[in-house]
Amino acid sequence: MKRQLHRKVVHELRRFLEDGEQVSPEQATDAFIHLVMEAASGAAGAPVEKWAAGNSLQPLFPAMYPEGFREKALQLLGGIPDQDWRLDPQLPGWLYQYWLTPEKDRLFRMFKSGAKASHGDIPAVTQLFTPEWIARYLVENTLGRLWSRFYPESGLISRWTYFDRSADISPDAPGGPEEWTVLDPACGCGHLLAAAFDVLMDMHLEAGIEPVQAVRIILNRQLVGLDIDPKAVDMCRFVLLQKAAAVAPSIIYEEVEWGIEAITREKGYRFGSLDRGESKAVSFGRAGASYEADPGRLLSRKYHAVITNPPYLGRRNMDKELGDFLDRSYPRTSADLFAAFLERCLDFLYPSGYFGAITPQSWMFLSGFEELRTGILTRETIVSLLHLGARAFEDNNGQVVQTVSFVLHKSPPSRGAAGSFWRLTEGPSSHKAEVYKHNNWWNTDVYKASQAMFRHIPGMRMAYALPEDWARLFGRFPPLDRYYAVKKGMDTGCNDRYVRLWHEVPQEQLSFRCTDPSLAHWFPYAKGGGPQKWYGNHYFVVYWRNNGEAIRRDSRSNLRNYAYFGRQGITWSTVSTGKPGFRLLERGFLFDNGGSCLFPEEGREETLLALLAYLNSEFTAILLSQMNPTLNIQPGDVARLPLDEALLLDARMKELGEACLRLAKAEWDESERSWDYVGHPAVHSCREDTVEASLRRSWEMRCRRAVETERLERAINRLVYSHYGLQPLYGYPDGEQEAAELPLLKETAExxxxxxxxCLLGTYPQGIDDPAFTSSPLIRDSEWVPRLKVWLGQLWNPCDTDSNVEAVARLLGIRPKESVEQRLRRYFSREWYPAHYREFGGYPRYLRICSGPRQALLAYVTALRLTEEAVDEIYILCVQRREELRGATHEADEWRLDMEELDSFARRLKEYLESCRAGRGSLSQEDEDTRAWMDRHRSVFDC
Structure with missing residues (x-):
């Protein structure tokens, strides 16, 4: 389907319908609903009034719109081809989701500023309609499994594409096909109920029932949908009626006894399907029984199948009314609205009924859902589960939701029963669907896991891909936190004020550079970072003058685990986008909540490097990914890792960890990100007679280091697997594996x-005394190449300078007809600074001075040396550049535009200096105000 076109049409229609002072948002939505129904009805060959007749559909175009407005609006909606309406009966629902998108975006922006969702916000916040293939999966594995219990030889089972053929058939199922009822307690526009209609029609036709009679049974007695949004309910009825009319056209003239109801506050229901209706033992779904559309009776009944895509809303975004209600009525599942719906849906089911849903995956792994998870795993049977991860929804409007779709049988798990678990976390929704269909047909790549196995795993985490001998390790060995203290770090209360990248602070104020401890204001700070292993990610420092006096006084701060500050340990990044990376935490560090740490108990300090090796093993990475396959590596997950202390006492383990640490530290310290960086290896440890030979030797050294690290890590993996008596899940450590990722020679040249x-900017002086070479905190763009040649001539034979420069340019890659100097100038003006900016996280060591978009003046200055004198020098450069332009030959328009830009830049510089001297700004960099100073004044210098 052309979803992009559909979104565009809805956007244009919204602007058109909301144009007018007298039109309220409610009226615009009513008009939209009417227009969508009318367009869909026209495509189906009947006016909307005919669809509404006798079927409780009241699509009325609001009277306040002027004459002719409706026709113009229908013309806009006519941008959607008729075939889209015919091929996708659920298209009205998709359009309604797009209609709600602006309101949803607005509410999510409000959440970021601390706002809460009230009852009226929930439809917009939580509307996220189920893709067709997932809807079919849920229905075929709930209603379809009821059918398969009674008719195991039916041909329907082979025709249902998403029926999980690897899953066991449950021995019990309630009722018979004509009595089966299916409920969606958060039906929205009916995506799931539409799929249920199709499957029920398959069953009735297979049983020999006439189409008209089958449609009557389904609409009047079998489909039940509830929602707090009346407009979505109208759309749901309309979608189902369209599907019914495609099978039995006469249905549009009949009175339908709808089980699709809005449960609103006006009807006395404050929290939709989470309200519990009056409990009555009333039969429902019996052939010939009369049916009264009463939400209260619908809420108090039991159903044979329940399917839903419940609303997702975390506790922190709920208002007090909703939060208090969940605490009272759903205390076990009050962490998220979807969790409360799971509990409620299981209440709706008959014993031996089936429940299918698509939800966030968090309930499978996170500790906050442990009680819910334990209840499900002990009281219900998992039949089938699709672990979808991210991008399961076709239209998610940028919101990241990691999801799972599953089917439960309402019966305790039997001994030896194993559910089917499918890992479909890669690719978009369409790719997941194709992978599932292919593997389901051939019954491949599916994990069979018994629920009893999850009892071995702390918190009953649903680590379905773990073999049972792996899972039993949690019971055989004590958890890691028996020997090591696993701790979260502090919250400063305002990182923008108290935390810096180390290069933003004057060297004399850093604790690892300061000769007088009493003058040390900034201390090393472990704050996470990328998935760096063994050593590194030493980016940050925290303002800890006078033992953190300022942070202690800040009411927003939380000095969590202060007793561990400065101790040696191991740290890792709580948020990780790849494999976990554990690193040595040296003495003298403080640590943050995002850089959680562990510390050896007294007497176990000698085992720290062996533990570091264990944590960086493939074995540990697999356990952590299975216990919690989210982006977060929580301290609790690390604390629960099974640990045999005898492994840490193995001298070989310590030796391997120490060797990996040594290699990682050497690699880190050869990067400009390191505060121990003293210069490039090509100038120091790998220096040869020529620059090219030096660079190649430096590159070869890094390659050898990467290969050696990989060899050592494989040895650690072998040792861990051998100690626990396990076989690797992904092949043997000595077998075929991915080769080490080697650096490129071009990267070495860069x-x-x-x-x-x-060096040219004066950060790393090389002791060159020649007066021809001078470093400067301020360099013009045109000065890079001449200064580079002088610098190379002082470090290598000056007679080889031209060949050395040419070699560097060649390693970078020269374009056809590009000279050596042009290549180097292109590197410095277009490649070096963007890479430097990214390398230092948006707070670079050097600032680019740019006069404007034409770049009539382009220069670079060391950030910490941007003093009043430096700004005066920039102003002088601007004046000099104007004089250069006057003496050069230019096209008149180009010359005029450059001069105008320089004049404007000179005025900005003068105004900036005057404001600083008048006290309205400051060029001084006082302790904790450094970053605020940089942010406040950066726009003056870089346009």
Whole structure:
């Protein structure tokens, strides 16, 4: 389907319908609902009034719109081809979701500023309609499993594409086909109920029932849908009526006794399907029984199948009324609205009924859902589960939701029963569907896991891909936190004020540079970062002057686990986008909530490097990914890892960890990100007679280091697997594995030039006394190449300078007809600074001075040396550049535009200096105000 076109049409229609001072949002939505029904009805060959007759559908176009407005609006909606309406009966529901998108975006922006969702916000916040293939999966594995219990030889089972053929058939099922009822307690526009209609029609036709009679049974007695949004309910009825009319056209003239109802506050229901109706033992679904559309009676009944895509809303975004209600009525599942719906849906089911849903995956793994998870795993049977991860929804409007779709049988799990678990976490929704269909047909790549196995795993985490001998390790060995203290770090209360990248602070105020401890204001701070292993991610420092006096006084701060500050341990990034990376935490560090740490108990300090090796093993990575396959590596997950202390006492384990640490530290310290960086290896440890030979030797050294690290890590994996008596899940450590990721020679040349730039700007002086070479905190763009040549001539034979420059340019890659100097100038003006900016997280060591978009003046300055004198020098450069332009030959328009840009830049500089001297700004960088100063004044210098 052309979803992009559909969204565009809805956007244009919204602007058109909301145009007018007298039109309220409610009236615009009413008009939209009417227009969508009318367009869909026209495509089906009948006016909307005929669809509404006798069927409780009241699509009325609001009277306040002027004459002719409706026709113009229908013309806009006519941008959607008729075939889209015919091929996708659920299209009205998709259009309604797109209609709600602006309101949903507005509410999510409000959540970021601390606002809460009230009852009226829930439809817009939580509308996320189920893709067709997932809807079919849920219905075929709930209603379809009821059918398969009674008719195991039916041909329907082979025709249902998404019926999980690997899952067991449950021995019990309630009722018979004509009595079966299916409920969606958050039906929205009916995506799931539409799929249920199709499956029920398959059953009735297979049983020999006439189409007209089958449609009557389904609409009047079998489909039940509830929702708090009356407009979505109208759309749901309309969608189902369209599907019914395609089978039995006469149905549009009949009175339908709808089981699709809005449960609103006006009807006395404050929280929709979560309200519990009056309990009555009333039969429902019996052939010939009269049916009264009463939400209260619908809420108090039992159903043979329940299917839903419940609303997702975390507790922190709920208002007090909803939060208090969940605490009272659903205390076990009050962490999220979807969890409360899971509990409620299981209440709706008959014993031996089936429940299918698509929800966030968090209930499978996170500790906050442990009680819900334990209840499900002990009282219900998992029949089939699709672990979908991200991008399961076709239209999610940028919201990241990691999801799972599953089917439960309402019966305790039998001994030896194993559910089917499918890992479909890669790719978009369409890719997941194709992978599932292919593997389901051939019954491949499906995990069979018994619920009894999950009892071995702390918190009954649903680590379905773990073999049972792996899972039993949690019971055989004590958890890691028996020997090591696993701790979260502090919250400063305002990181923008108290936390810096280390290069933003004057060297004399850093605790690891300061000669007088009493003058140390900033201390190393472990704050996560990327998935770096063994050593590194030493980016941050925290303002800890006078033992953190300022942070202690801040009411927003939380000095969690203060007793562990400064101790040696191991840290890792709580948020990880790849494999976990555990690193040594050296003495003198403080640590943050995002850089959780563990510390050896007294007497176990000698085992720290062996533990570091264990944590960086493949074995640990697999356990953590199975216990919690989210982006977060929580301290609790690390604390529960099974640990045999005898492994840590193995001298070989310590030796391997120490070797990996040594290699990682050498690699980290050869990067400009390190505060122990003293220069590029090509200039120091790998220096040869020529620059090219030096760079190649430096590159070869890094390659050898990467290969050696991989060899050592494989040895650690072998040792861990052997100790626990396990076989690797993904092949043997000595078998075929991915080769080490080796650095490129071009990357070595780029890092060499970045070092050269730092030297030319005076950051890393090389002891060159020649007066021809002078570093400067301020360099014009045109000065890079001449200064680079002088620098190279002082470090290598000056007679080889031209060949050395040419070699560097060649390693970078020269375009056809591009000279060596042009290539180097292109590197410094277009490649070096963006890479430097990214390398230092948006707070670079050097600032780019740019006069404007034409770049009539382009220069670079060391950020910490941007003093009043430096700004005066920039102003002088601007004046000099104007004089250069006057003496050069230019096209008149180009010359005029450059001069105008320079004049404007000169005025900004003068105004900036005057405001600073008048006290309205500040060029001084006082302790904790450094970053605020940089942010406040950066726009003056870089346009």
């Amino acid at each position: 890092s060499f030039l970045a070092y050269a730039a730092a």
